[in-house]
Amino acid sequence: MTTNTVSQGQSSNQTTQTPSALDNFRPLIVDVAVPLGAYYLFKDAFGMSTFAALAWSSVVPAARTVWSLVKERRANALAGLILAVNVVSLLLSFLSGDPRLMLAKDGAVSSTVGIGILVSVALGRPMMTAGMKPFLVKGNPAKEAAWQRLASGRAAASADFLRKERVFSVVWGVALLAECVARVVGAYTIPVDTMVWLGGVMMIGVMALTFVISGGLAAGPMEEMVRAEAEAHEAAARAEVTVAA
Structure with a gap:
């Protein structure tokens, strides 16, 4: 009985505290895949210019960066990086x-x-x-x-x-x-x-x-x-x- 109780307790604790596979991949999905996918969607599917596609695809990483700074008091590294890359690309698009x-x-x-x-x-x-x-x-x-x-x-x-x-x-x-x-x-x-x-x-x-x-x-x-x-x-x-x- 003792063995079963301990095992069940450990299993329950592990289940509640351990992130799922989706939790592990969420930073890549939200901070990288979504903005990159949005760029190609706006550019290829909607026929937007490179500048417009970059600008609109920057909305999510920009929002994520601001949210992290305001609510979590820390910088969201991946979102910030994608935003920086988009800004650089926007500036270079004038060349x-x-x-x-x-x-x-x-x-x-x-x-x-x-x-x-x-x-x-x-x-x-x-x-x-x-x-x-x-x-x-x-x-x-x-x-x-x-x-x-x-x-x-x-x-x-x-x-x-x-x-x-x-x-x-x-x-x-x-x-x-x-x-x-x-x-x-x-x-x-x-x-x-x-x-x-x-x-x-x-x-x-x-x-x-x-x-x-x-x-x-x-x-x-x-x-x-x-x-x-x-x-x-x-x-x-x-x-x-x-x-x-």
Whole structure:
């Protein structure tokens, strides 16, 4: 009877405190997918100009940023970043004429994202965590709880976990800044016709390489730490139940 009571109590507590898979993906959906989807909807489906589509798709991230500052007394990193990217894109939309300048301006978006990510690390709130976490916990309540213990500093491996978390964002921030530099240099040193297609290839290459590097240096080890912490906590819980029984 004691064993059943303890198990049910733990299960109920875990259910009420552990975010669902949807909760984990909500920051990506609301702060990234919605504004990006809105941009393409306004531009392609409704035939709006690039400027108008960018302006209207900025409404949600702008509202989210203001809401976080007013109600939660903190900045919403993802919403703020998307808003900054849209503002930069709006300003750059006025540039025209020089084809090399038009190619180089695409790097401004990468640099804006890269700088935003690095600033978030310096402020102690690594921005890329929101995108990485759902793929590491996979909606598993035990792993979600393990993540929370590691992130809060309550687990033995917390220091290493938090260090890897920062490394993940730093890798992405540096990679995007490097892509920006390469794009600008290429825009003014490589024939325009070549750079038109090479810019896309460069972005794909940087993204693929960064996935591999950030995974090996941070995401992979973090996933292993989450798994180990979840298993250790479960073993400790079983031991307590056995003793209580």
